[in-house]
Amino acid sequence: MNEPLLKAQGLVKRFRTPSGGETIAIDYVDIDLYKGEVIALIGESGSGKTTLGRALLRLLALDAGEITFDGVDLLSLRGSQLREARRSFQMVFQNQQANLHPRLSVIEMLNESLRLHQPLLDEESRIQKATDLLDRVGLTDHHQRYLASLSGGEQRRVGLARILATTPKLVVADEPTSGLDAAIKLQTIDLLKELRGDSLTYLLISHDLGLVRRIADRVLVMLRGRIIEEVPIEGLGKVKHHPYTQKLLDAANLGSSRGQAAEVMSTTTASIEDVQGRGPGCHYCELCPLLTNDESLSIHCTSHRPPLENKVACFPLSVQRGNTL
Numbered sequence: 536m537n538e539p540l541l542k543a544q545g546l547v548k549r550f551r552t553p554s555g556g557e558t559i560a561i562d563y564v565d566i567d568l569y570k571g572e573v574i575a576l577i578g579e580s581g582s583g584k585t586t587l588g589r590a591l592l593r594l595l596a597l598d599a600g601e602i603t604f605d606g607v608d609l610l611s612l613r614g615s616q617l618r619e620a621r622r623s624f625q626m627v628f629q630n631q632q633a634n635l636h637p638r639l640s641v642i643e644m645l646n647e648s649l650r651l652h653q654p655l656l657d658e659e660s661r662i663q664k665a666t667d668l669l670d671r672v673g674l675t676d677h678h679q680r681y682l683a684s685l686s687g688g689e690q691r692r693v694g695l696a697r698i699l700a701t702t703p704k705l706v707v708a709d710e711p712t713s714g715l716d717a718a719i720k721l722q723t724i725d726l727l728k729e730l731r732g733d734s735l736t737y738l739l740i741s742h743d744l745g746l747v748r749r750i751a752d753r754v755l756v757m758l759r760g761r762i763i764e765e766v767p768i769e770g771l772g773k774v775k776h777h778p779y780t781q782k783l784l785d786a787a788n789l790g791s792s793r794g795q796a797a798e799v800m801s802t803t804t805a806s807i808e809d810v811q812g813r814g815p816g817c818h819y820c821e822l823c824p825l826l827t828n829d830e831s832l833s834i835h836c837t838s839h840r841p842p843l844e845n846k847v848a849c850f851p852l853s854v855q856r857g858n859t860l
């Protein structure tokens with residue numbers, strides 16, 4: 536495989552708690568994102584997914600770690616260099632439409648984005664480019680419309696067109712379909728797939744395994760600030776998973792059979808908040824049905840933290856995978 540577009544190593548982010556303590560939201564995370572890939576980051580609310588997505592784009596300061604983006608040390612950039620680098624990556628927030636201007640028409644909004652991000656374009660080229668972008672997101676007949684006259688799905692499309700106006704290399708999409716009804720959700724998923732093209736890389740943060748299965752190439756599972764499993768999409772649900780991943784998949788399957796495919800990951804109980812005062816062992820040991828402490832096998836779930844080895848942070852499973860490689 537080629538060099539990653541983004542390579543992050545040893546990322547750490549801590550927050551102060553109201554009681555004066557400390558919670559660790561990103562716990563020594565390494566992550567590689569390759570050009571043209573869609574990587575899904577899954578895990579329940581509070582596992583650190585959004586914090587990690589924001590940290591990768593330098594939207595919040597880290598306590599430790601290194602990030603290389605397109606060959607450049609991202610954390611060393613300041614001022615105009617950082618502003619320039621920021622043209623290459625964008626974050627799609629859950630409420631992206633909140634950033635749309637209510638008094639500008641759709642074409643005026645795009646024109647403004649292009650003026651900001653591509654200042655060398657003249658007016659005629661900007662209008663042409665804005666028109667092309669609206670065609671790409673399926674809003675050909677909506678140039679003169681205003682925010683209030685657009686449906687929720689159309690507003691998401693305008694938001695995506697504005698993101699594309701910046702010609703990003705990396706898009707971090709945080710729950711891009713949350714709050715949408717089923718039909719608009721499907722349209723948005725298809726649009727994300729279509730816009731992916733050959734060169735756009737997505738980090739997709741989502742609770743929605745239906746969306747993940749439809750669009751992702753690779754899945755990273757996050758638990759209490761750590762990446763605890765990595766799996767190619769074709770292996771999801773087919774390999775022997777980390778017990779936490781398996782619990783998420785079981786919850787999702789249960790949810791789909793009841794017509795509740797999205798928002799199924801709030802059924803587990805391991806969030807960042809309970810990291811305070813935890814012991815040195817596995818992040819999942821007090822919930823894990825496979826917990827093992829066996830000197831003869833050198834497996835110490837309660838006293839050692841399992842590294843991400845053989846793409847899984849679980850002592851017995853990592854050994855099993857190693858034996859089958």
Ligand code: SF4
Nearest residue numbers: 817820823836849850
């Ligand atoms: S390392 Fe031990 S406690 Fe952690 S998930 Fe694996 S078996 Fe369970």
